[in-house]
Amino acid sequence: MDKNNTSQISDTQLLRLLIVEDSEDDVLLIIRELKKGGYNPVYERIETAIAMEKAIKEKQWDIILCDYNLPKLKAPSAIAVLKESNIDIPLIIISGTIGEEKAVECMRQGAQDYIMKSSLSRLCPAIARELEEAKTRKKQMQAESQREAVLESLWKSEELYTRLVEAIPDVIVRTDLKGNILFVNDYTLQIGGYRREELEGHNLIAFIAPEDREDAIKNMILRMKERVGTREYKLITKDGKKIPFEVHGDILRNEDGTAFGIVNVGRDIRERKQTGKKLRENEERLRGITKNLPGIIFQFYAKDNGEFGMSYVSERLTEFLGITVNIDTQNKESLFPLFLSQIHEEDRERFLDSIRTAMEKRTSWNFEGRVFVMNTGEMIWFQGLATPTLQENELIFNGILLNITERKLAEEESRQLEEKFRKIFMTTPNCIAITRSKDGLMIDVNKGFEDIVGWKRSDVLGTKSSERPMNFWLDKSDRDLMVADLKAGTEIIDRQFEFRRSDGSVRDGIYSARSMNISGEACIIFILQDITDHLRMDVELRRTLESLRKAVGTTIQVMISAIEMRDPYTAGHQSRVADVARAIATDMGLSQEKIDGIRMAGTIHDIGKLSIPAEILTKPTKLTNIEYSLIKEHSQSGYEMLKNVESPWPLAEIAYQHHERMNGTGYPRNMKGDEILLEARILAVADVVEAMASHRPYRASLGIEAALEEIEKNKGVLYDDAVVNACLKLFREKGYKLP
Secondary structure (H helix, E strand, O other): OOOOEEOOOOOOEEEEEEEEOOOHHHHHHHHHHHHHOOEEEEEEEEOOHHHHHHHHHHOOOOEEEEOOEOOOOEHHHHHHHHHHHOOOOOEEEEEOOOOHHHHHHHHHHOOOEEEEHHHHHHHHHHHHHHHHHHHHHHHHHHHHHHHHHHHHHHOOOHHHHHHHHHHOOOEEEEEOOOOEEEEEOHHHHHHHOOOHHHHOOOEHHHHEOHHHHHHHHHHHHHHHHOOOOOEEEEEEOOOOOEEEEEEEEEEEEOOOOOEEEEEEEEEEOHHHHHHHHHHHHHHHHHHHHHHHOOOEEEEEEEEOOOOEEEEEEOOOHHHHHOOOOOOOOOOHHHHHHHHHHHEOHHHHHHHHHHHHHHHHHOOOEEEEEEEEOOOOOOEEEEEEEEEEEEEOOEEEEEEEEEEOHHHHHHHHHHHHHHHHHHHHHHHOOOEEEEEEOOOOEEEEEOHHHHHHHOOOHHHHOOOEOOOOOOOOEOOHHHHHHHHHHHHOOOOEEEEEEEEEOOOOOEEEEEEEEEEEEEOOEEEEEEEEEEOHHHHHHHHHHHHHHHHHHHHHHHHHHHHHHHHHHHOHHHHHHHHHHHHHHHHHHHHOOOOHHHHHHHHHHHHHOOHHHHHOOHHHHOOOOOOOHHHHHHHOOHHHHHHHHHOOOOOOOOHHHHHHHOOOOOOOOOOOOOOOHHHOOHHHHHHHHHHHHHHHHOOEOOEOOOOHHHHHHHHHHOEOOOEOHHHHHHHHHHHHOOOOOOO
8 A cells, every 4th residue: 555655746736635546557647647637646545445444534635536346445335434434525436447327326325426547638627626516515514504503593692693693704684574684794785885774674675686586585485384495596786796696594483483584694606606607618618629620539449359349439420421310429339330331341351450450569549441421422531540548358449530531632643743753754864863962862863864874773772973883973072062052042054064974984964953852851853964965066066167157258258359350349338338237236235146247248248239230330420220220139139149158147138138128118129127137237227327428439428427317317217226326326426437
């Protein structure tokens, strides 16, 4: 037997506890639950009636916790021992085997409550309730004793009567047989806020709440005929408040038995009402929590003989299974078979096996399966979670059933999506690798990795890219830079570097990389393209282009020489136009490639004039209409001469279009706006400016200012806006001069 066990916990409520129990393990579980509930238990464990009598006689106890079936002391006997002591100590039965009928019988004999050992979470609220009720009973007993003393004193001494009633913390009102108040004690005046003259001489009914007056009058009449028990009325204070009182009235009689008055003793029950209200609110709150949980609360048992059953299930089972007929959720025999019958046949045996496994291993139960909704035939997914508690020959599982259909559908959708992306990942021709950020450990690679890097997937998973056997990074600082940039939040796109293949060869590549989180670990997704062949082709292409440029340059120089021999003026004009056009293109911010093409086109834009008789080109007088029409043919003639010349620039089209105008009034094809190449629009402005500012065979120079005024006046009409603006800026702001 254990005595004087205590646990020093600051800021907790001391609880003097007598435990009738033969299992020290169960006692420790009870003590742990009490500590969790905020109590500091001081307890003694006993196992016999003699020990219980001795403990009750020698010490004071706040509560008694009693197992139902001990070898030397049964719960009914323990209740009898407590009754014989005539001491008011709340007794709660705690058992793992007690049936409902036995529990009810114990409560009828005097136990305040019973709690299953599998449901110890109810213990602290039950103790709190019983302590509060014991306190209330103690107050009631004290008040009853005082009340009896008052009534006895009435017959002995008016002076003693007065002193007693003034000392009692209850409302005492004496009236005549009609209810007129003859006397009130000081406590009545204090709690009601009245002066004595405001009560004495007035009828008691006037101070009772209107809704209670009819009952009060009836009880007053009934009291004259027979003894009436305690009643509850609300009494009205001077400031209009209504205070609930428990009122006990008794008839005052002379020695011959003649009634001459009534004494009423009332007790303020606001505190008791408030306590009762809080208890009801707590019960309602717990009921609401259970009702609104996203699942079904249940308790099922698994016995050593293989028998399974459900001992409790919340009412939401009917909603969960779509049951339209009423079922008794407390009927243990029907609940488990009903639920089992609705489980998908492919999951049913697995469901039972999971219970057997949890029972054998004494572990928590966790199961996911499918169940049919009865009224719709719909199949839903559920998850069952429960924790076991051992009770003699059976395990009790307390848990919850959850509808996880949406989660399962999402998981299936996610699985399909993952499979889809997995196929894309594995089949894309680019090399893709997923590595761990901190050390480069290879987590996964695709088929493109095997093709480009040369290593088999099975050979590299779990290895590090910067170490043997891979040694992928030719310069390991390249990987360090990548990791640092990714940590800084930089997303890497098409960064060039050198890498090593499995055969030891060094290749050129570009990679893109970004950080990602996989199962809570920082990783890098790395996408590689082998550009070795591209770089080699680029070198060859540059060589080819350079050769082509030289060939085109030579061809064009031959053409220029031919023009110079026939028409020196045209040759000089082309050279100056090429220089102006190049300057305009540079000011407009065009690429060097375009600038070179414009310059080259400018030097030969009038090459078509080779097809025009020299005497027309050098005629010192005004041309006739026929001669001018021949001159206009030079754009198309130039196109015909250049169209088959291999060149990186559209030289033939530029020459063809350099006399077209923005509004479509040019020649030879009346093109307009963006139909005209930008190079041709630049050449058109440069051609006009140079022609007007230079001497012609048939006239003298008109001057550079006249040329600039011409393009400015027709900006947006004949000539491109941006080109004109750049040209005007060259001459007027940057001081450009014709060569």
